[in-house]
Amino acid sequence: MDRRQKKTRKAILDTFRSLLEKKRYDRITVQEIIDGADVGRSTFYSHFETKDMLLDALAGEIFHHIFEADPCPWVGKDGELEGKLSHILWHIRDERENLAGILLSDSGELFMGYFKNHLKDVFTQYIDNFKQSVPREFLIEYLSGSFAETVRWWIKEGMKTSPENVAKYFSGMVGN
């Protein structure tokens, strides 16, 4: 990828990110973004068709590290759900500067949506181990929402608890 492209792309995403921490997504204008990034109007549109696609791109970059990252040595047993969650929590802590500002912002709900979608994939993979006394689809929806909410709380509280304990914590919360 051309250096110039990388540079402008980064400038746009960074500006967008910092704007998101200050005001709601739908009040942010393309004008503000290109002013902040010091980029021409046409340049912006050559990188992103829409403001929505810029949002997708940002969410993608943020959650990529957390969910697509290679398995880490420092987290043990990865076959079980609790291990996987703990693994995810480690990555989240690594990204806390990037996540905190955004998940706790006015547009936080937006990113919670992306977050929950990723989590749904995870739980979909790991949920077979459970005996399902409730509909599978609901269980996945429920667990994703609950875990996302738990993480947001964790971040808001300053991540005092260790990832492993949060995972245990959560497991205890949802029972089974």
Added chain:
Amino acid sequence: MDRRQKKTRKAILDTFRSLLEKKRYDRITVQEIIDGADVGRSTFYSHFETKDMLLDALAGEIFHHIFEADPCPWVGKDGELEGKLSHILWHIRDERENLAGILLSDSGELFMGYFKNHLKDVFTQYIDNFKQSVPREFLIEYLSGSFAETVRWWIKEGMKTSPENVAKYFSGMVGN
């Protein structure tokens, strides 16, 4: 209140509501609303300062019946949390035509936010009965989110289960 005011207010709110079922909140323009409601531009702004305030008004009307309504005879014990939740679920079922379209729409997350805020008040009232092995604030946040998610699932599934069973269901889910 003047008949004319009531009429236009209703026309605006109804149009807005039906637009919300078709497209995302932030893509809806005032122009579309006043066209649909067949109302003059200045009239709209004499009723609502902002599109956001229109949203507030709509959310207020929808959730008012559910949360502010008088205690009902057909629901028994109201002192306990499960009874209260069951009570709320009854009201939700009464409002299902109004709720379903909106909670399951593209702007559903927006209304889930309002919903969760109301629930937070409820849980805040009823939570003292619990021994708190986890921070109270988190517990409230967690329960509100979980219950809201449960309700959304309930609505999506066509409300086959009875309110009492959903309440029990939920209680079982969160343990304690």
Added chain:
DNA sequence: AATGATACCGAACAATGTGTTCGATATGAT
């Protein structure tokens, strides 16, 4: 260092939406 490709700039553009104002009209309450 020279060359060709291409990413960027910046100005201009039509189109659409916003929020306000104001006099005229219609409909309400009494």
Added chain:
DNA sequence: ATCATATCGAACACATTGTTCGGTATCATT
């Protein structure tokens, strides 16, 4: 019947959007 006021509708200045295009700067390659 009278007075108050809600609505209309047109006009307004202004902001935002998304596109176009010729010129300029920067890149990768040889």
